[in-house]
Amino acid sequence: MDEGDDHAHNDTHGTARNDSKGDLVGSVEGAGLYDGESLSLTPEQHQRLKNGLHGPRFDDVRRADRRYLVIGSGSGEHGERRRRVCARLDDRRDAIAFRLEEFGFDADDLDLWAPAFEVLSAQATWVIGVIEDFDGGHVWELGYLYRQQTSVRDVLWLLKRVYDDPDTQRAQYENGMAASHLAALEVAVGERVLEWSTTEELDRTVEEIP
Numbered sequence: 102m103d104e105g106d107d108h109a110h111n112d113t114h115g116t117a118r119n120d121s122k123g124d125l126v127g128s129v130e131g132a133g134l135y136d137g138e139s140l141s142l143t144p145e146q147h148q149r150l151k152n153g154l155h156g157p158r159f160d161d162v163r164r165a166d167r168r169y170l171v172i173g174s175g176s177g178e179h180g181e182r183r184r185r186v187c188a189r190l191d192d193r194r195d196a197i198a199f200r201l202e203e204f205g206f207d208a209d210d211l212d213l214w215a216p217a218f219e220v221l222s223a224q225a226t227w228v229i230g231v232i233e234d235f236d237g238g239h240v241w242e243l244g245y246l247y248r249q250q251t252s253v254r255d256v257l258w259l260l261k262r263v264y265d266d267p268d269t270q271r272a273q274y275e276n277g278m279a280a281s282h283l284a285a286l287e288v289a290v291g292e293r294v295l296e297w298s299t300t301e302e303l304d305r306t307v308e309e310i311p
Contacts, residue, residue: 173231247282
């Protein structure tokens, strides 16, 4: 992979995407979101959202030429692999990789997770889904992306773990609604679905992301 060529291509893509969204956190304007009608907050919630997103980390995101929002499980070995993907992308020149958890929203702010995800998705050059199963909070992220698939079609990459044992494969992805959402997203993004089964293979799939 030629990092320079990738940078040149995606700097244009990233800049256009950022400019078209405007000041998403300062005003959280409807025009700056995938679906303005989907974000409805009380004044107090709006202020908490801004408090959570304003800060050095978000400033870093906005300054970067390439911005990777990495979603997926946040716990156990699955969470470690997701953080590994995030770190590898973050090491790239003029790039930043980030996770929703980094912006300080906790269990008391569950009502803000969806609008925060919406704002961060709109800022991202690429949204990267590291999917190993359907057990965890990332399932609602798949649901959101499914609902917005016409908007994320050009920015979503799916790094999907596959298992050698068919029974294990079925058990890990045993959730009818989530499975239908993921299947629709796979069709929408086409060649940007990358399968892996080992950590080494996961690392190689990351290298295919611009």
